[in-house]
Amino acid sequence: GDSVTQMEGPVTLSEEAFLTINCTYTATGYPSLFWYVQYPGEGLQLLLKATKADDKGSNKGFEATYRKETTSFHLEKGSVQVSDSAVYFCALSSGGSNYKLTFGKGTLLTVNP
Amino acid sequence: DAMVIQNPRYQVTQFGKPVTLSCSQTLNHNVMYWYQQKSSQAPKLLFHYYDKDFNNEADTPDNFQSRRPNTSFCFLDIRSPGLGDAAMYLCATSSLMGYEQYFGPGTRLTVT
Numbered sequence: 001g002d003s004v005t006q007m008e009g010p011v012t013l014s015e016e017a018f019l020t021i022n023c024t025y026t027a028t029g030y031p032s033l034f035w036y037v038q039y040p041g042e043g044l045q046l047l048l049k050a051t052k053a054d055d056k057g058s059n060k061g062f063e064a065t066y067r068k069e070t071t072s073f074h075l076e077k078g079s080v081q082v083s084d085s086a087v088y089f090c091a092l093s094s095g096g097s098n099y100k101l102t103f104g105k106g107t108l109l110t111v112n113p
Numbered sequence: 114d115a116m117v118i119q120n121p122r123y124q125v126t127q128f129g130k131p132v133t134l135s136c137s138q139t140l141n142h143n144v145m146y147w148y149q150q151k152s153s154q155a156p157k158l159l160f161h162y163y164d165k166d167f168n169n170e171a172d173t174p175d176n177f178q179s180r181r182p183n184t185s186f187c188f189l190d191i192r193s194p195g196l197g198d199a200a201m202y203l204c205a206t207s208s209l210m211g212y213e214q215y216f217g218p219g220t221r222l223t224v225t
Binding site for chain 2: 032034042044046089093099100103104105106
């Protein structure tokens with residue numbers, strides 16, 4: 001079945017540091033890939049998505065590229081801010097009759113001033 | 114702004130006392146989902162509606178029920194809450210099955 005493996009946290013960085021959170025997946029067919037962010041006490045917000053190989057999703061300075069050859073969708077940001085402190089979830093959807101989002105376990109990011 | 118709204122944001126109930134959580138959406142999406150999220154875990158899908166068609170996950174306890182009276186509203190009923198049901202409950206919507214999902218802010222349920 002589908003699965004998502006993402007980098008275990010917690011990750012602690014200083015402000016303006018470079019961020020990478022690794023995500024790899026196993027899926028049948030050609031899934032869509034997503035990164036969601038969850039701030040403390042809040043629901044999940046869609047951060048970015050990619051629907052086919054080599055697509056790059058980007059939003060708020062975050063980027064991730066759909067790499068079919070390595071089954072990866074790593075999240076990156078060049079310069080993190082304190083306000084980026086949150087839990088980040090990588091997820092996939094195989095689409096069609098498979099309605100589910102399959103989530104990774106989440107990575108807690110803390111950014112210190 | 115189009116959005117997913119959940120009420121209340123915080124709910125306290127007593128052990129065994131039925132409770133209902135509500136979700137509404139202005140996105141006019143076909144699909145509505147309910148998730149349970151416990152501390153430091155990923156959300157766990159309980160069930161979803163595709164229009165009026167209800168789909169239960171195989172491991173969702175019978176204690177959890179749902180109603181969708183119209184496109185905009187969906188309710189989660191917990192018939193006899195136990196201490197283990199204390200969690201964040203998230204409602205989400207999508208335009209079609211398999212597309213990205215949009216989440217509400219969640220309802221934090223406490224069982225005393």
